[in-house]
Amino acid sequence: MFLSTEIKKAIEDAIESAPVVLFMKGTPEFPKCGFSRATIGLLGNQGVDPAKFAAYNVLEDPELREGIKEFSEWPTIPQLYVNKEFIGGCDVITSMARSGELADLLEEARALVPEEEETKDN
Ligand SMILES: N[C@@H](CCC(=O)N[C@@H](CS)C(=O)NCC(=O)O)C(=O)O
Numbered sequence: 001m002f003l004s005t006e007i008k009k010a011i012e013d014a015i016e017s018a019p020v021v022l023f024m025k026g027t028p029e030f031p032k033c034g035f036s037r038a039t040i041g042l043l044g045n046q047g048v049d050p051a052k053f054a055a056y057n058v059l060e061d062p063e064l065r066e067g068i069k070e071f072s073e074w075p076t077i078p079q080l081y082v083n084k085e086f087i088g089g090c091d092v093i094t095s096m097a098r099s100g101e102l103a104d105l106l107e108e109a110r111a112l113v114p115e116e117e118e119t120k121d122n
């Protein structure tokens with residue numbers, strides 16, 4: 001498939017729209033596939049700040065669905081980007097969560113809910 005300039009630009013804009021960007025099936029609230037659901041769950045468990053997060057539903061956009069595969073040179077959805085860098089899909093995120101690498105990556109990207117806010121007293 002040929003990645004048009006227009007689609008490429010839309011993908012680049014999406015990737016730049018937040019520190020943590022997930023291309024997924026469905027929405028964070030209503031994932032439409034177990035792999036996307038699992039990935040959203042892992043990011044939530046890590047404490048990703050919603051303000052630092054953007055999700056794009058590829059089921060609403062067939063061009064995005066195919067385009068992101070070619071752009072990332074990765075054949076499946078979900079796809080995670082952190083600070084414009086492609087990280088991987090569900091399997092990669094799962095193993096990075098287990099090893100602690102995901103926590104380090106997200107912390108370095110300053111994408112987690114700040115500790116003070118989490119523990120702020122009433
Ligand atoms: N092993 C994959 C699981 C994801 C996967 O297999 N996705 C499939 C089914 S949802 C996919 O995106 N197929 C191409 C498509 O639906 O466009 C991962 O680590 O992310």
Ligand code: FES
Pocket residue numbers: 025032033034035
């Ligand atoms: S939609 Fe069937 S496995 Fe993802």
